[in-house]
Amino acid sequence: MLPRKSLALLIAGVPALIAADAKGVDFNRDIRPILSDNCFACHGPDEGKRMAGIRLDTKEGALAALTPGRPETSRLYLRVAHADPKQRMPPLSTGRTLNTQQVELIQKWIAGGAEWKLHWSYEKPERRELPAVKNKKWARNAIDNFVLATLEKENLPPSAEADRVTLLRRLSFDLTGLPPTPAEVDLFTKDKSANAYEKQVERLLASPHYGERMAMPWLDVARYADTHGFHIDSHRDMWPWRDWVIRAFNSNMPFDRFTVEQLAGDLLPNATIDQKIASGFNRNHMINYEGGAIPDEYLVEYVADRSETTSTVWMAMTMTCARCHDHKYDPIKQKDYYRMFAFFNSVKEKGLDGRDGNADPLLRLPSGEQQQRLDELTARIKTRDAELTDEKVKPALEQWEKQRLALLNYAAPAGLREGLLAHYEMDGTVNDHSGAYRHGLVLRGEPAMVLTSVGKATLFPTTSRVALGKMEFGDEYSIAAWLVQGHHEPQTVLQQAGRLSVWWDASEPLPHLRQGAHLHVETPGAHVRTRDRLVQAEQYHVAILHSQAGGVTIRINGQPVPVVREAESSVKRGEPGVLAIGEEKDTDQRNGFRGRIADLRIYSRVLAENELRYLAVDHRLAHMLTVPVKLRPKELTQRLREHYLAHVAPAETKAAWADLKQLREQKAQLDDAIPNTMVMSEMEKPRETFVLTRGDYRNHGETVTPNVPAVLPPLAANAKPDRLALANWLVDPQHPLTARVAVNRYWQNYFGIGLVKSSENFGTQGDAPSHPELLDWLATEFQRTGWDVKAMQRFIVTSATYRQSSKTTAALTERDPENRLLARMSRFRLSAELVRDNALAISGLLNRKIGGQSSYPYQPPGIWEEISRGEIFSAQVYKESKGEDLYRRGMYWFWKRTAPPASLSTFDAPDREKCVVRRSVTNTPLQALTLLNDPTYIEASRVLAQNVLREAGADPSKRLTLAFRRVTGRVPDTREAKVLSDLAAKQMARYARDPKGALALVSIGETPVDKALPAAELAAWTNVATVLLNMDEAITKE
């Protein structure tokens, strides 16, 4: 058996495939891959690892190891052909071996004069004459000449043109990502004009969905996501950048501008907002906020990611291989790596960031209206601030403090002890200080004392329960306490069977990394909750007043607050049980109490206004005032000032303060509503860049300045070496890689595999191009047309090569399994997003809105929650969208890096942690389960069935034809129709017997069921539609 590696080389294919017939030996095609794969690691560019002083990656080096024309005296040949395995190269220890064919090739090459060429991709693309072909009629444009010339050499005929239905479906998926409607198919099939196909191409290129389609693979290469990744993986907003990409494609922005604006839009003279947004390309990398992570380490990682992504996307160069040492295969020095790194090393950013939304530097994007409002508020706040300066307020404030302190002395309103059933001061204990000796009994938890701004409080760190004893309230009662919710899970505060339940529901995120829950009060027959969420970990004075006449009212910090009345109360009147803090057992619904309580009072009467004010305001004020001025923390001083301004100051000042507070609140809300996006921006003074020994952020070697690898053309001589110069250099006509790499990725979009299969690597270890001259022709054409992106797509899809049928034969598959020779069109599964878009479009559910915030389609619960960090961070809990947002295109699915959309991952969507240039295309049982059982698809099937039943009337064959056409574009043949109508009949019979099952099935999904249709019939046709949507044909671009 052949060693595995050489086997891999043979299978990898095209070079070997063609080499078998080739008369001469071509260095780049035949020899370099052998040397690179087997020899360069020890005899290549890496000086540190070079053995015996021999290098085979340069002409000089190779000539020192061989004599052109004389293999028998060439050391290189003698060593690889050596009979003694111990002497033979490569050494056994490397695990690499040359096979006989490879040794023979080396022998032939040396015998033929050992011609040496620079690695093909470092040479500028050359536009050759179109090759001559025998079949003159077939070719429609230059692409076809190159493809046909190869086919004729291989004695393979091209395939016939695909039928029109297939062509339009292929074209629609390729240019818009959406299937054609039957009406569009009809128009095209009936169009007898000579340019019928071209008209369709133009129509689809002009569609606003063209921009979306082109953006999809770009989001992969740009590692676009809606979260920061790494440990915390909280929310970020880069959708303004994503929308810029869609606009750029739709307006057919030339690729050179597309490049410059994304790499250096911020550095363009008088950069527009759009150009700055575009520069966000290199802010799409992950950003860490793990507590304890070391900022310097991550600063290096961000820069490394930028330079790696940029090199991969524009040059298909594997720069990262040179991060720790010189590149082992390509002529890239470690120093070259850090020179490239230096271009991206001066962003005004922090090593740890992304705690709360976007990380600096960012660009706020207010709408015109928002900006106007913002200016107005800012001006008004400024005016008010001027009225309330310290100078103006402080003397009166200080005087008031003195007076108040003298007066205060904790003077409680007379009669405050009246009706006091129990009073738990909560000083770390749960003892009753009312004199009634209703001491609490800790049943679980370990309460502890903490000091708070209202004095001592009892802290319950774990879920706790404290029995306070039997207390009979009657119908008039008050409960008052300082409360802090200490955990996000729902928990019971107080409970008395038969009478009362006070509890927090689950905390949910609020703006600015806070979270909060509603406070619920349930009594027999009534259930009220606060309208707004109370912030977790913040201290509130809560008073619950119950009167026979008025029912329940809730006071927060002494003030009545808006409440919502819920329909049902879980408390049923009965014999009153023991009043207790916390829940008996922790359940999914409710836990024991976790948090803080202070000054818990229970009264058998409704507290009066002055009493409530005393408990909530004066009492606290007393605590604040008694802290000596010198010892007051800033926050306390601030609070006292605010108290004075709100309650004590002269009326005019009070009004000014109230207005200021409101203005600030409005501005805060407005600030929250204004979107922002992360952008590039340079530091005033560039950060110094060092070669990092072994790639470690701690090991600084020599200092380097920004520059490009020596093997490529130099930067423009007069340009300042910055990102803008780098971007301009990439799109300079002299650059050998940029145009080739770009057109190769376009090719990959259409044919599944690029002309260079390794679209991420054009280096010596990458795959050789299957059609090198075609690649060069396309690259030069791209440049010649001024980098016209739409023109390039048009050029490819109007070729005869593209228009071939994708039917194959066993013999052709055997000969060319990956279709590298292009004797037919490639046939492969739609990408993850398109599988879903297609089903939604066919059913009519698709929401075609372009751009904006990402959405949250159906996803089973727990996918995020089981692995996420939780707590206060954003994007930790998946909140399914409602209504139209459920049906947006897959590319708008909120992309959480540590838990990407589950059903898209199943279809090979990447996690977007790193730049991905090529997705794998797998075929797995999990995909089958998703298409059969995910509510997204069941709902799509049902809605498709619903539409078909409504539109096609009662005739089953009409229904079938309509449904089939929506899914495939074509009419089913008689065999197909029979299979499906048999299925429809059988399923009808089933659901006639099982009306409950029918109803259950058709009720899946948010879209209302058409009640006019019999459920059994709809269910049966839903299943027929499911079969249609699961057909290989339905999810494949043919």
Added chain:
Amino acid sequence: MNFKREMQLLETRRQFFGKGARGVSVAALASLMGNAAPTGGQPGVPHFAAKAKRVIWLHQSGGPSQLDLFDYKPQLKKYHGSELPGSIRMGQRITGMTSRQASFPCAASIFKFEQAGKAGMWMSELIPHHKKIADDICLIKSVHTDAINHDPAITFIQSGSQQPGRPSIGAWVSYGLGSETQELPSFVVLLSQQNSVNADQPLFSRLWGAGFLPSRYQGVRLRSGKDPVLYLADPAGIEREGRREMLDALQAMNKMREEAYHDPEIDTRIQQYEMAYKMQASVPDLTDLSKEPPATFALYGEDARKPGTYAANCLLARRLVERGVRFVQLYHKGWDQHGNLPRDLALQCKASDQGAAALVQDLKQRGMLDEMLVVWGGEFGRTVYCQGKLTDTDYGRDHHPRNFTMWMAGGGMKRGFQMGETDDYSYNIVREPVHIHDIQATLLHCLGVDHTKLTYKFQGRWFRLTDVHGNVVKPLLA
């Protein structure tokens, strides 16, 4: 199921196995339904005779404290509360959480230790059940890693690289060795939530991702609940027979397309739908623990009856490997004891000690331990110095990458063996360091895989799990 259906399924199965399986008898095919020759691995792998065939990796996520579980340091009592000497710390980097701490007082473990097994392994009172498997495991007290924070450290242990993007170890193993089951994924992931009180650490799907390997090698998360595999259950209103009817029609449609297009992918898709159909029966059968005898629950503990618990997941892991699953990766969240270590570590141990020990005992009883590898450990250890306030009964510990304890048991490994030694502070390794890449290399070795030869070419470079490092730890091998 009728005879015709049975024959159709056999036919699809035959196609599934490719040409080589054509013409084998029905009986032989039937045997293929169970454990059988692996499919989908790489040619030439295993590179040599494998001692173990399958792996269960128990990852205690967050970094269990070696000082309070295995690495017994009686001398520390003396140093309790005193500053960690500079001669020990040697200026090593520490995390951003304690780097601003004014002092680094040593905290001795408050837990009692006892020796267990013939090798005299020290184990603390928190893990009494572990004492029963002391004679079955290799205890390695000198494991060290490169990373100091969770994200890079756990990524490192699971993929051999601190930075995201590489395939996980389970993906490498499935890629190399292929699958022994056609009814379950070859790489399965189980999660158990934390039992400790303090906030815990997240996990990331990359930890079981395929990186640059084809995505079919990624781990499949098996969830507790109605749909252990995503979208496994038929929707409400579709009965099995009705589903079969649909699948028959679907397969007929696909066959006709195949006749027209001759695309082998269509054939593959037909097989995948049949496999999905089988999984709908085999997975619920797998997760249904009701037929386990009482003895099982006596061994694993009553907790094992509650889906999603650590004990239940250990039991599930055994049932998975019994059915031929190649790699089971279990995560237990909640081992990050920066504060309240005595309370929280005790809670974590209470929830996991019995399950982990039971798994080893159970495999042994069934004669399966010889062909299994069980690995237990976290992504790093914890510091001897206290994080936060040190009292007589309470302390916290920060991340410590320089040494920590793991254990491995199973085919190819010694039994009741311990190696590695740390200094009096459990701060530095003094004897027999074992790097994470060495653990990975050793694991692959037991599976018959040369870690330098299981490679995949990506971006022009041949990548491997152990990067360019790693040595098989020979002393651990039987």
